[in-house]
Amino acid sequence: MLVLLVCAVGANRPAFAQAPIVYQLSFAEREHRVMDVEATFTDLPAGPLLLRMSRSSPGRYALHDFAKNVFNVRITDAAGTPLTVKRTNPHAWDVTEHGALVRVRYQVYGDWIDGTYLSIDSTHAHINMPAALMWAHGLELRSTTVRFDVPAGSGWRVATQLFPGTDPATFTAPTLQYLMDSPTEVSALAMRSFVVPDGDRMPTFRIAAHHTGTDADLEALTRDAERIVREARGVYREFPAYEGNTYTFIGDWVPWANGDAMEHRDSTIITGPRTIRADRGDILDSMAHEFFHSWNVERIRPRSLEPFDFEDQNLSGELWLAEGFTNYYGPLVLARAGLTTPAAFAAELGAAIDTVITSPARRVRTAEEMSQMAPFVDAATSVDRTSFDNTFISYYTWGSAIGLGLDLTLRERTNQRVTLDDLMRALWQKFGKPGGRSIGYVDNPYTIDDVRRTLGAVVNDQAFADEFFRRYIQGHDVVDYESLLARAGFAWRRVAAGRATLGLLRLQDGGAGARIAAAVPFDSPAFRAGLDRDDLIVAVGDTAVRGAADLIRAIAARKPGDRASITFERHGQRSTATVTFDEDPRHELVPLEQTGAALTDAQRQFRQAWLSSHAGNSF
Numbered sequence: 001m002l003v004l005l006v007c008a009v010g011a012n013r014p015a016f017a018q019a020p021i022v023y024q025l026s027f028a029e030r031e032h033r034v035m036d037v038e039a040t041f042t043d044l045p046a047g048p049l050l051l052r053m054s055r056s057s058p059g060r061y062a063l064h065d066f067a068k069n070v071f072n073v074r075i076t077d078a079a080g081t082p083l084t085v086k087r088t089n090p091h092a093w094d095v096t097e098h099g100a101l102v103r104v105r106y107q108v109y110g111d112w113i114d115g116t117y118l119s120i121d122s123t124h125a126h127i128n129m130p131a132a133l134m135w136a137h138g139l140e141l142r143s144t145t146v147r148f149d150v151p152a153g154s155g156w157r158v159a160t161q162l163f164p165g166t167d168p169a170t171f172t173a174p175t176l177q178y179l180m181d182s183p184t185e186v187s188a189l190a191m192r193s194f195v196v197p198d199g200d201r202m203p204t205f206r207i208a209a210h211h212t213g214t215d216a217d218l219e220a221l222t223r224d225a226e227r228i229v230r231e232a233r234g235v236y237r238e239f240p241a242y243e244g245n246t247y248t249f250i251g252d253w254v255p256w257a258n259g260d261a262m263e264h265r266d267s268t269i270i271t272g273p274r275t276i277r278a279d280r281g282d283i284l285d286s287m288a289h290e291f292f293h294s295w296n297v298e299r300i301r302p303r304s305l306e307p308f309d310f311e312d313q314n315l316s317g318e319l320w321l322a323e324g325f326t327n328y329y330g331p332l333v334l335a336r337a338g339l340t341t342p343a344a345f346a347a348e349l350g351a352a353i354d355t356v357i358t359s360p361a362r363r364v365r366t367a368e369e370m371s372q373m374a375p376f377v378d379a380a381t382s383v384d385r386t387s388f389d390n391t392f393i394s395y396y397t398w399g400s401a402i403g404l405g406l407d408l409t410l411r412e413r414t415n416q417r418v419t420l421d422d423l424m425r426a427l428w429q430k431f432g433k434p435g436g437r438s439i440g441y442v443d444n445p446y447t448i449d450d451v452r453r454t455l456g457a458v459v460n461d462q463a464f465a466d467e468f469f470r471r472y473i474q475g476h477d478v479v480d481y482e483s484l485l486a487r488a489g490f491a492w493r494r495v496a497a498g499r500a501t502l503g504l505l506r507l508q509d510g511g512a513g514a515r516i517a518a519a520v521p522f523d524s525p526a527f528r529a530g531l532d533r534d535d536l537i538v539a540v541g542d543t544a545v546r547g548a549a550d551l552i553r554a555i556a557a558r559k560p561g562d563r564a565s566i567t568f569e570r571h572g573q574r575s576t577a578t579v580t581f582d583e584d585p586r587h588e589l590v591p592l593e594q595t596g597a598a599l600t601d602a603q604r605q606f607r608q609a610w611l612s613s614h615a616g617n618s619f
């Protein structure tokens, strides 16, 4: 293998002859949340050097405009003489005339710990590369060397998926895509690791934690991580070929962190303000989800995201699969690994199904179209109000409901012979496993039609696959969850049977009444009566309403189908409308045992085949 690899490198010699781009990252002003960056570009071809700060970050879909935190930019030649720079847009530094070497020095401010931004402080440098590194157009396939100037006496060390270099503070990346995909934590972190044999490979899994908890907490988390890793492997029956044969979970669990998790090819960043012990459930959720991404999205990748465009929004109609199916498999992997109960698994997926069934947004956009909304909703900010309460369902939520619906439909129609795991493995074999000629790239990304055809092949019934996509992914229908889930011994039941509602309204005390504080759901009783956001309800029938609690009591006194007059104020004018109350539409999913009924043998077997451990599975 090694000999072959050396030959392959020799064949590509021209690309490797170019000197690597070198970044030096220093932290002299870390207490002021500033990082110093020096980037040296050598062996430059003639023509302008087009330097850029990214506007987007892999796995996040809104624009972030990272250039906003960059200052003191100095661009010089080898002798330190300033070069002429043209600013063609806020993210661009175009060096029109230069020699073989250009040196760029700048400072960048970072004070946000999560999976997207930069955080520098006296305890660490937490670096998401797109938020930190200026890069050059046309040099995307050049290798990079990154040197971390670890402060003397700090005890800081480096955790990253970047390739180890000549010393513990020097790393390399083979391409720009890989560099940008390699978040790095530099701090007095604690590291644990384990190995899981996989055929003839022995991949290492590391947990690198910058945290305020105990060693025992970290060790318990490492044991949980190993169960997750083995269980996720049971779906695909092999690990991806992690670059460097290593996958790293990087955790930042300090009180000043924000809750987040972000996937990468060979690592994940998981952050939160609570300790490992206090946040165990959420951390395991994140680990299971992000680790599943090392197949689904990092390698089984939609064509719409490949290669990732760092300068623009990345529009994808496939996030119901890339994020949504991952969101189904996260809880499923935890249930199979015995890290959650069937009841907790049912509660999580039940909430997703309930949202999809009851949300009026399902009539407005399909799951494919919801995916295309990501640039407006995934860490996006807007000054003006939006209609999203009525027109948007998260592709995480709808996608997980589709994943559940498809899995159960396949299990029912084939007597569990074909499951969603088979589809994921088929997608892995066809689109993920072939990999890419350049590290960090995927040469065989999929389209939505590829997935439809792969499903047809897996079930040996293209008409079924076409119909499923037409109705449930590119249409507005939902599967019959109640009957499908009954097969596995789960009950779909009303949360508040017989209780009247005006619709799922967000209410505030409005001084002299109850104010509607968010969009009124389309087709709800309040909507049909002409009520809307900001209206102040002051009476129901003859009963005065002086606050939200009064309104909730007044509704509780009615029955579904009852009619009543509602008095409300809007823009200072008082009006009256007539409402007809509906029955509270909310449902929940619970194990049948919890309702007092007993599981049949068939239900027990169905649930067992679905939710028991698959960790021992292999090709």
Ligand SMILES: [Zn+2]
Pocket: 263, 289, 290, 293, 322, 323, 326
């Ligand atoms: Zn995700």
